[in-house]
Amino acid sequence: MDTRxxxxxxxxxxxxxxxxxxxxxxxxxxxxxxxxxFISNIKKEPQxxxxxxxxxxxxxxxxxxxxxxxxxxxxIDYQDLxxxxxxxxxxxxxxxxxxxxxxxxxxxxxxxxxxxxxxxLNGIAVDAVFDSxxxxxxxxxxxxxxxxxxxSMSEAIQNHPDLVKKYLGTVIPVTDHFFATLNSAVFTDGxxxxxxxxxxxxxxxxxxxxxxASETGQFERTLIIADKGSxxxxxxxxxxxxxxxxxxxxxxxxxxxxxxxxxxxxxxQNWYPxxxxxxxxxxxFVTKRGLCKGNNSKISWTQVETGSAITWKYPSCILKGDxxxxxxxxxxxxxxxxxxxxxxKMIHLGKNTKSKIISKGISAGYSDMTYRGLVDINSKAKNxxxxxxxxxxxxxxxxxxxxxxxxxxxxxxxxxxxxATTSKISEEQLHYCQQRGLNPxxxxxxxxxxxxxxxxxxxPMEFAVEAQKLVGISLEGSVG
Amino acid sequence: xxxxxxxxxxxxxxNSKFSNKEIQLKKDFLNKFIESxxxxxxxxxxxxxxxxxxxxxxxxxxxxxxxxSQSNKIDLSTFVDGLEHNKxxxxxxxxxxxxxxxxxxxxxxISDETKKDISFDYENSLIDLNSAxxxxxxxxxxxxxxxxxxxxxxxxxxxxxxxxxxxxxxxxFELGENSCLKLIDxxxxxxxxxxxxxxYNFDLKKDSILKNYKIDKFRNDNLxxxxxxxxxxxxxxxxxxxxxxxxxYLKNEINCNLNGEYSSAFINGVFSLKENQQHEIRxxxxxxxxxxxxxxxxxxxLGKNSKSAYQGRIFVNSKAQKTDGYxxxxxxxxxETSEFNAKPELEIYxxxxxxxxxxxxxxxxxxxxxxxxxxxLNYQQSKELLINGFLLxxxxxxxxxxxxxxxxxxxxxxxxx
Numbered sequence: 021m022d023t024r025x026x027x028x029x030x031x032x033x034x035x036x037x038x039x040x041x042x043x044x045x046x047x048x049x050x051x052x053x054x055x056x057x058f059i060s061n062i063k064k065e066p067q068x069x070x071x072x073x074x075x076x077x078x079x080x081x082x083x084x085x086x087x088x089x090x091x092x093x094x095x096i097d098y099q100d101l102x103x104x105x106x107x108x109x110x111x112x113x114x115x116x117x118x119x120x121x122x123x124x125x126x127x128x129x130x131x132x133x134x135x136x137x138x139x140x141l142n143g144i145a146v147d148a149v150f151d152s153x154x155x156x157x158x159x160x161x162x163x164x165x166x167x168x169x170x171x172s173m174s175e176a177i178q179n180h181p182d183l184v185k186k187y188l189g190t191v192i193p194v195t196d197h198f199f200a201t202l203n204s205a206v207f208t209d210g211x212x213x214x215x216x217x218x219x220x221x222x223x224x225x226x227x228x229x230x231x232x233a234s235e236t237g238q239f240e241r242t243l244i245i246a247d248k249g250s251x252x253x254x255x256x257x258x259x260x261x262x263x264x265x266x267x268x269x270x271x272x273x274x275x276x277x278x279x280x281x282x283x284x285x286x287x288x289q290n291w292y293p294x295x296x297x298x299x300x301x302x303x304x305f306v307t308k309r310g311l312c313k314g315n316n317s318k319i320s321w322t323q324v325e326t327g328s329a330i331t332w333k334y335p336s337c338i339l340k341g342d343x344x345x346x347x348x349x350x351x352x353x354x355x356x357x358x359x360x361x362x363x364x365k366m367i368h369l370g371k372n373t374k375s376k377i378i379s380k381g382i383s384a385g386y387s388d389m390t391y392r393g394l395v396d397i398n399s400k401a402k403n404x405x406x407x408x409x410x411x412x413x414x415x416x417x418x419x420x421x422x423x424x425x426x427x428x429x430x431x432x433x434x435x436x437x438x439x440a441t442t443s444k445i446s447e448e449q450l451h452y453c454q455q456r457g458l459n460p461x462x463x464x465x466x467x468x469x470x471x472x473x474x475x476x477x478x479x480p481m482e483f484a485v486e487a488q489k490l491v492g493i494s495l496e497g498s499v500g
Numbered sequence: 501x502x503x504x505x506x507x508x509x510x511x512x513x514x515n516s517k518f519s520n521k522e523i524q525l526k527k528d529f530l531n532k533f534i535e536s537x538x539x540x541x542x543x544x545x546x547x548x549x550x551x552x553x554x555x556x557x558x559x560x561x562x563x564x565x566x567x568x569s570q571s572n573k574i575d576l577s578t579f580v581d582g583l584e585h586n587k588x589x590x591x592x593x594x595x596x597x598x599x600x601x602x603x604x605x606x607x608x609x610i611s612d613e614t615k616k617d618i619s620f621d622y623e624n625s626l627i628d629l630n631s632a633x634x635x636x637x638x639x640x641x642x643x644x645x646x647x648x649x650x651x652x653x654x655x656x657x658x659x660x661x662x663x664x665x666x667x668x669x670x671x672x673f674e675l676g677e678n679s680c681l682k683l684i685d686x687x688x689x690x691x692x693x694x695x696x697x698x699x700y701n702f703d704l705k706k707d708s709i710l711k712n713y714k715i716d717k718f719r720n721d722n723l724x725x726x727x728x729x730x731x732x733x734x735x736x737x738x739x740x741x742x743x744x745x746x747x748x749y750l751k752n753e754i755n756c757n758l759n760g761e762y763s764s765a766f767i768n769g770v771f772s773l774k775e776n777q778q779h780e781i782r783x784x785x786x787x788x789x790x791x792x793x794x795x796x797x798x799x800x801x802l803g804k805n806s807k808s809a810y811q812g813r814i815f816v817n818s819k820a821q822k823t824d825g826y827x828x829x830x831x832x833x834x835x836e837t838s839e840f841n842a843k844p845e846l847e848i849y850x851x852x853x854x855x856x857x858x859x860x861x862x863x864x865x866x867x868x869x870x871x872x873x874x875x876x877l878n879y880q881q882s883k884e885l886l887i888n889g890f891l892l893x894x895x896x897x898x899x900x901x902x903x904x905x906x907x908x909x910x911x912x913x914x915x916x917x
Contacts (some may be wrong), residue, residue, distance in 0.1 A: 088544070399836065414851035417818045427842040427859055432833035435862035437846070446850040 047104035049361070050073040053077065054143055056084040056205055059104045063174050063208075068185060076194035076204035083198045090390045090422065091330045091359030093303060096268060099162050103206045104241070133498070162222065169214040176212035183214055187245055190337070191274040191311045199270040200307040207241035207272065215250035215281070224480050240271035248314065253284040255481055269328075271306045279314030279341070286479055288487050291327035298357025298386070301319035301329025308335035312344035312370075321349040321364065322478045324487045326494040329358060334392065336365035339373035339401075346375040349475040351487075353494045354387030363393035363410075363425075368401035368434070376410040380472050384415035384495055397434045404434040412442040413471055415464075415495070465492040502534045507634065508564035509618040516635075525617070527878040530632035536625040540865040548809035549780050551626075551725070554749050558723060558868035559693050564666045566593040568635045578657060578688040583906055586652040587682070592659065594805075599650075601618045612636045615895075615905060617702075622758075626725055630668045630699045639672040641707075651903060656696065657688035658722075665694050672701045675708035675736075682900060685715040687724070687746055696727040706760065713737045713903055716744035716746040717910050719774075734760030740771040741898055743907065744779045751780040764793040768897045771799070771831075772911075773806035773838075780809040787820040790822050796822070799894050800831040800861075803888050809841040812857070815914060818849040827857035832864055832890060890909035 047058050056077055060070040085096075163170050167187050169180060176184050194204045215221055246252055269291070284309075294301025304327075310319035321335040337346030348364040366375035375395070383389040391410045412421035423440045445467050453463035468491055469476070479487055513523055538552035539545070555562060572591045579587075580807055600608050613636075618627065639669040642648065660669065675681055684700075704710055714726065724747045730738050742752050756765045769781050785794040800808040816824040831840040844857040864886055872882035895911065898904040 046607050360718065411845075412848070413854075414848065417821070417850050417852075419847045419851075420847070422848065423844075423846040423857070424841075425844060425859070427840075427844075427861070429831070429833065429861045430839045432836050432838060432863045438842075438859040439856070440844070440846060440858075441856040442846055443854060 046083070046102045049102055050099040051101070051103060054101050057210065059152045059206060059491070060112075062104065063177075065174075065177055065259065065385065066114060066181060068181075069177055070273065071195065071367075072189065073205050073482045076201050079195050080198070080201045080205055083201055083328070087228070088330055088359045090392075091332065091361055091388060096303075098174070098202075101268065102207055116467050125494065127150040129131060166219050166222065167216040167486045168221055169212065171212055173207070173210040173212050173238070173243065174245075180212070180214070184243070185214070185246065185295040187274070187276055188241075189242055192272050192307055193274060196307070200272055201465045203239045203241060203270050203272040203307070207239040210241040212242070213244040213252060213254065215246045215252045217247045218249045219247075221252040224255050224471075226251045235397040238267070238269045238271065239322050241272075242271070242273040243276075244274070244283055244285070245276045245285050245469070246278065246317075248278045249280040251282045254286070254288045255287075255483060256285070266326075269305065272337075273306065273308040273317055275308075275310035276468045277310065277314060277317035277319050277341075277344075277376055279315060280316045282318040282320075283310065284480075285310070285335070286483055287321075287323040288479075288483055288490065289323065289325045289327050289331070289491060292329075293327050293356065293358045294329040296356045296385075299356070302327065304331045306333040308333060308348070309338065309339045310336065312341050312346060312373075314344075315341040315370070316343045317341050318345040320345075320349070320478070323351070323362075323477065324348070324350045324475070324479070324483075325352040325360060325362060326470075326490050328360075331358075331360040331362055334363050337375065338367045339375065341373075342370040342479045343372045344370055345373070346378070347377075347420065348377045349478045350379045351382070351387060351472045351491065352380070352391075352440070353382045353491060354384070354389045355494055356385040356387060358385075359388045360388070361392055363389040363391045365394040365481075366396070366406060367394075367398040368404045368431075371400070371402045371404070373401055373474065375404075375406045377406070377410070378474050379408075380475055381410070381421055382418040382468060382471070383414040383421050384458075386418045386422045387494045388422075390424060391440075392424045392426075394426040394428070395436055395438070396426075396428045397431045397436065401431050402433045404431065406434075406436045406438075408436075408438040410440045411471070412440075413468070414444050428492055461492075461495075464495060468495060501535070504562075505530065505534060505564055506830040508640045510567050512568065512633065512885070518713075522863050527630050529628045530693065533628040533632055536628070536893060539625055540695060540812070544810065545624075545782060545833070548811070548843075549749070549751065549778050549807070551723075551749075551751070554723060554778065555695060556626060558748065559664045559695060561664055562666055562695060563664055564633055566633075566635075566662070566665060566667065568594055570594075571653055572596060572659070572661070575659070578655060580686060580906070582686075583691075583902065584650050586648070586650055588652065588654040588671075590654060590669055592657075592662045593669075595669075598638065598844075602650040603648055604646065605645045606647075607687050609641040609643065609906065610784055611641075611659075613639060615896075619730060620731075620755075624727070627699055627727065629666070630697050633666065634668045634670045634699075637670045639674065641674045642676055642678040643680050645678045645812045647709075648682065651682035651684055653684045653686050655686050655688055658692055658693065658694055662694065663692045667694050667696045667884040669697070670699045672703075673710075675705060678707040679705075680709040680711075682711045682903065683713070684903065685712070685714040685726075686716075687718070687720070689728050690803070691720060692719045693723070693748075696722055696724040698884060700726075700728045701736070702728065702730045702906045704730065704732045704738060704763075705883060707735050708733070709737045709739075709742075710752070711900055711903075713741045713743075713898070714752060715743045715907065715910060717743060718746045720746055722747045723819040724869070725751050725753070727753045730754065730765070732756065732758050732760055732763040732765065735762045736760060737764050737766075739766045739899060740768070740773055740834045741894075742767075742781060742783065743911070744769060745772040745777075747779075749778050751782065753782045754840075755784045755786075756794070757786045758792040758794070761786055761789050767796045767798075767892045768795070768833075769775070769796075769798040769810075770891050770894050771808040772801050772891065773808055774803040776805045778807045780811070781815075782809075782811040784813045784815065785825065787814070787816045787825065789817075789820055791822045792820060792824075793824070795796070796827045796829075797894055797897060799891055800829075800840055801891060802831060802833050802835070802840060804835040807839040807841070809843075810842045810859075811845070813847065814855055814857070815843040816846075816848040816850050816853055816855065821850050821852040823853040825853070825855040829859045830890075831861035832887065833861060834864070850860070866890045870884040892894065
């Protein structure tokens with residue numbers, strides 16, 4: 021078998037493992053001021069945006085990569101990455117779907133996301149990200165009617181500079197940690213959502229991420245603003261083609277909820293986790309943070325993490341407004357040599373703030389999973405409360421499950437309750453299911469789905485079905 | 501700081517009868533300590549209470565010199581009444597007396613070695629400091645099949661002649677097969693600001709039982725760090741109770757290795773803190789083989805400006821199937837300036853285990869207070885009753901009846917204001 025054939029064989033293992041052959045425009049390899057100017061220039065950005073990036077870059081020079089996390093990874097050479105690549109056809113922006121590069125559309129078809137049909141059938145407006153530039157946005161008309169802005173970040177910078185200027189970097193400042201600052205300096209595109217005062221978004225907004233082009237780090241930037249009394253539910257789902265080199269993904273997601281507003285952010289993450297020997301796979305180092313800025317606001321994170329070689333992220337809530345609510349529901353599944361270090365931070369600043377954390381971790385094979393969370397109740401956050409539950413399930417004795425919660429209570433009016441358990445699937449449960457005709461894998465699938473039920477319930481319909489299947493698929497081959 | 505350390509060290513060496521080999525060993529430890537300095541908040545284990553800052557704030561000119569050639573006058577009034585016991589008197593940084601009057605002398609062996617190496621891996625510069633400056637390391641061996649008739653009380657005290665000084669103590673205990681030792685650490689009333697650094701090493705052989713009660717009750721200005729390393733063989737049991745209430749700063753650290761099957765470790769702790777006190781308990785339980793068990797219960801009552809931290813870690817090796825690990829920490833915050841921090845950690849590599857932890861913190865339940873007041877108690881009484889009930893729960897876990905009563909007496913029932 022020649023190498024090409026071997027490669028094709030390898031690709032077959034991973035359903036979504038293929039690449040689209042589109043000629044890419046690439047920034048020169050490496051990270052320096054010129055590359056940042058190049059990115060800014062090619063996106064025709066105004067001066068203030070360039071200044072924002074350069075400020076972040078200046079700061080980045082002083083920062084060191086953090087190394088306190090559990091999963092260690094080989095050192096990343098940041099000078100050996102491309103920081104910008106875009107499908108060539110983006111040079112002249114398409115006006116409608118028909119104008120899109122047919123190869124792009126083909127890619128989505130393979131992924132099982134026929135753009136138009138899916139949008140029409142599900143009533144979802146899809147802002148698909150191919151590589152680093154958003155290529156298609158549908159259902160714009162319906163959204164515009166309500167005054168909702170749902171577009172790519174680059175468009176928002178051009179068309180809504182006031183909003184972007186006002187909110188970008190207010191939750192994740194350019195002076196944040198290493199990966200967030202790196203993103204601030206070199207982010208290429210992402211989604212921008214603005215829900216005007218009093219509007220309940222009539223549909224679930226959704227972005228499908230797609231990583232393409234070898235050696236391209238993905239630096240997405242998402243900004244969601246829910247103005248007073250508004251509501252939005254946002255879905256993010258990912259699949260990625262197979263790669264041999266590890267790919268870095270360092271996205272920033274900022275959510276801002278003003279008075280009485282609610283944002284629900286759901287993620288299903290199924291990026292390439294590497295093969296069964298732990299070779300390849302995506303590094304998912306994402307910074308997600310929500311700010312409950314106004315009184316009575318609410319932010320809810322739901323995530324199903326099954327992919328990536330290394331997942332390292334903590335979707336957080338800063339509960340600044342009085343009576344604000346933060347929620348975090350998570351399922352993280354690791355198999356083979358996958359590693360995950362994930363959890364949340366709930367920072368209570370306002371009075372009567374409430375937060376709830378439900379985390380379910382499942383590890384199998386040789387994988388390692390860590391829940392790491394912080395609950396910090398400030399001395400001014402009178403009468404606040406937190407409830408945390410994190411359960412882990414272990415399959416086999418080659419894997420690990422860890423829980424590292426940090427609990428800080430500086431307010432005597434406030435209550436914090438934390439519970440964690442670690443166990444395995446009991447023989448009795450398996451026996452019971454098998455007795456009734458399920459094979460061992462189905463039995464495990466059923467039990468695990470039950471274990472995750474509390475989180476799966478939080479997902480919007482469209483995701484819940486997909487996620488349930490995903491939970492089953494992720495654990496294939498881990499029983500017996 | 502390093503010049504001070506060096507010159508004080510030289511002074512101690514000049515006054516001592518250490519052999520050259522011992523001096524060299526101590527020097528190595530000293531250099532290691534000078535290199536790393538006092539631990540600070542950048543280190544994960546010291547995140548909540550930064551000892552280097554606390555020392556800086558409380559003791560401006562910490563001295564390391566103790567004249568080990570001078571003996572001290574023992575104040576008999578500090579001894580515990582109403583309980584027959586064996587004594588070790590540790591006064592002003594010097595072990596003045598080791599007294600096993602109540603025991604069969606053939607069954608206990610006491611040896612002193614100054615050239616003690618450390619047999620386990622650690623990343624703790626305070627152990628280096630301890631090893632560089634301790635005078636004598638006494639080793640107490642309880643022979644096979646012998647249970648001490650009376651408990652052993654170690655009196656930790658200082659008097660006015662010593663101030664702003666670093667005091668180090670190291671003791672090694674070996675409990676032979678099927679033996680039993682009850683050990684009480686009693687921190688007597690000290691007023692002077694000293695930094696006390698205690699390091700115990702316990703080696704528990706098959707079927708042996710260790711009960712260690714640490715009583716820090718009387719208000720004093722000292723900063724204390726205590727580290728227990730416990731190695732446990734098959735079917736051995738260790739029980740540790742910590743009453744953390746007296747010192748300005750107190751950190752109790754326990755590292756317990758469950759090396760033998762069916763061994764178990766129990767750690768119970770009470771924080772009862774007032775004005776500006778900052779206390780911490782940090783535990784690491786390593787379940788290394790099958791069928792081991794650990795249980796931890798820590799409760800805090802925190803008054804004005806006080807701060808407590810609990811860091812508990814349960815580690816389960818991939819070989820340690822059928823492990824049972826449990827951790828619970830609860831805190832009552834009485835004032836808006838009090839602060840409670842917890843980091844209950846699980847690190848698990850085996851699948852057939854039962855491990856859980858819980859943590860809860862909040863204020864006193866107003867409904868309960870209302871209930872008691874409606875039955876005729878005043879507000880203060882109701883509050884005291886609730887707090888006492890809350891803490892008594894931990895004291896009740898003490899398995900030795902005599903010592904339980906002693907501790908109940910020491911705590912008293914009406915002292916939370």
